[in-house]
Amino acid sequence: QLVVSMMATVMFDDVVRLVSLPREQCVRTIPLPPAARRQGPILCFPSSERHINILDAVGTVVPLTSEDEMLCLVSITGSISPFYAMLDTAAKHATAVGASETAARMFVGAFFSSLAQAGERHAVDGG
Numbered sequence: 775q776l777v778v779s780m781m782a783t784v785m786f787d788d789v790v791r792l793v794s795l796p797r798e799q800c801v802r803t804i805p806l807p808p809a810a811r812r813q814g815p816i817l818c819f820p821s822s823e824r825h826i827n828i829l830d831a832v833g834t835v836v837p838l839t840s841e842d843e844m845l846c847l848v849s850i851t852g853s854i855s856p857f858y859a860m861l862d863t864a865a866k867h868a869t870a871v872g873a874s875e876t877a878a879r880m881f882v883g884a885f886f887s888s889l890a891q892a893g894e895r896h897a898v899d900g901g
Contacts, residue, residue, distance in 0.1 A: 776824060778803055782848075786819060786841055801825040802841070804848055809833045819844050861886060 777800040779789040786802040793800060801818055808814030814833045818825060821837030829835045838844050861882050868878035 775799055776828070777801070778825060778828065780805060798822065802844070803829065804844065805832060806851060807854075817844050817847055 775795060777789065777793050777795060779786075779800065779802045781789070781802075782804050784792070784802070786800070789802055790797050790800050797820075801820060801822055803819075804817040806814045806816075809816060809832050812832055815836045816829050816833045817838060818829060818835050819838040819841055821835075821839070826835045826837060836847070838847075865875070865878040865882045868881070869875050873881070
């Protein structure tokens with residue numbers, strides 16, 4: 775048996791106690807909304823090859839060495855709502871100054887998607 779906990783607020787030791795299985799059979803994960811489309815990062819602690827193989831089908835597994843590391847990275851998810859608000863604001867601004875709503879939303883979506891893809895390469899390559 776393998777346990778993949780997706781309960782964001784339940785710490786790893788609590789998961790182990792709840793399921794009464796050895797630690798090696800359990801991981802704590804934090805998938806994000808894009809995982810529904812099989813995209814995006816999935817934080818995973820502790821990293822286990824067996825669990826990673828399962829989770830790879832859902833997104834990009836980010837193996838972690840400590841729960842503290844997970845908490846540091848989870849704090850970045852606070853930028854999700856402001857990101858979508860920025861997209862909406864950009865599209866509304868473009869529409870207000872003369873672009874059609876369709877063109878504005880298409881451009882904003884493609885523009886920020888391309889930035890995100892370039893940003894992923896930049897982050898992975900280190901510069």
